[in-house]
Amino acid sequence: MITMEERNVDAPEAKQKATRMRAVVHERYGRPDVLELRDVDVPEIEDDQVLVRVCAASVNPVEWYGVTGPIFARIGGGLRRPKITSVGADLAGRVEAVGRDVKDLRPGDEVFGTGSGAWAEYAPAREARLAVKPAGVSFEDAAAVPVAGLTALQGLRDHGEVQPGQKVLINGASGGVGTFAVQLAKWFGADVTAVCSTRNVELAWSLGADRVVDYTQEDFTKRGERHDLMLDIVGSRSFFQCRRVLTPEATVVPIGGPMTYRGLGPLPHLAGTILKSKGRSQRVKFFVAKIGTEDLGLLAELLEAGTVKSVIDRRYELSRAGEALAYLGEGHARGKIIITP
């Protein structure tokens, strides 16, 4: 058990009491069953970090790549073995201890955002990557938000520059990013077409989509209707095919691509989309989501107001993190997958 410390204490050794915790680790790359639950030291925090007692974490494709280790993920992550053995980013929990440069958070505060090694009982997190969790929002709902919610928000607002009344096409509307994207696009006042499979059609309607295309029944690139903005979350069609349903001035925001176990993952699709758009009237704007307090705070407000909800597909205990990751790897999660310590 960690003792709660006063904030801004000077002696580093007083910041946190060393203790042990359960954490998911991977010593090598491979299928999700390389994940192990270990008894390890509670991590030290840096001056701009807080130690979060994790109440819920969630799963993103970034963990799939970090653990399975396709070539592109090993560049920077460790060529033969992972440099960082802890796993997990999205989290929600209670602040347990704070570093000396932390300004606004105090022990006991309920927060959500991203940390290092969130699939654990405790995780260090930078204050700049956290926001206060509204009391009325559950830890699980909050843990579902950070990477997926911010990607949807920034993809629509900052890179897609979505405007009220625009026709927005969301390819991959039923996954982590997609479920937030449909709701946020509606909040921005757009007319939304959601692409998903048969079993998720009702979900897409319930999130507010104006039109739902079941990709198992119909090819969305052959429907004729034109869109001003496309959030391409799954990359199931080429840029040239997608052009058929885009206005000449449309913006395409490619977010992901086919998930693979080896090789280059979504990179060929993303690079192909950017290259094929050269000399065309439509703009392609790839980006990587930025995790920050301000946007997390905006999403917290929308969650608290009920404007946006987290769609949670499955919940796994920490000891079953490998199963959670394997399920994500199948590519058909409906909303988010939660991990609880």
Ligand SMILES: NC(=O)c1ccc[n+]([C@@H]2O[C@H](COP(=O)([O-])OP(=O)(O)OC[C@H]3O[C@@H](n4cnc5c(N)ncnc54)[C@H](OP(=O)(O)O)[C@@H]3O)[C@@H](O)[C@H]2O)c1
């Ligand atoms: N650029 C960034 O900053 C950023 C941030 C986060 C994620 N990403 C990337 O975005 C992608 C999606 O992430 P995510 O968290 O949303 O993944 P996810 O939750 O695993 O997405 C799963 C969803 O994809 C849908 N799907 C699968 N094949 C489809 C198809 N052919 N057409 C339409 N939908 C299909 C599935 O629906 P069905 O079951 O109905 O098929 C399922 O609901 C990943 O490639 C990830 O790496 C990028």
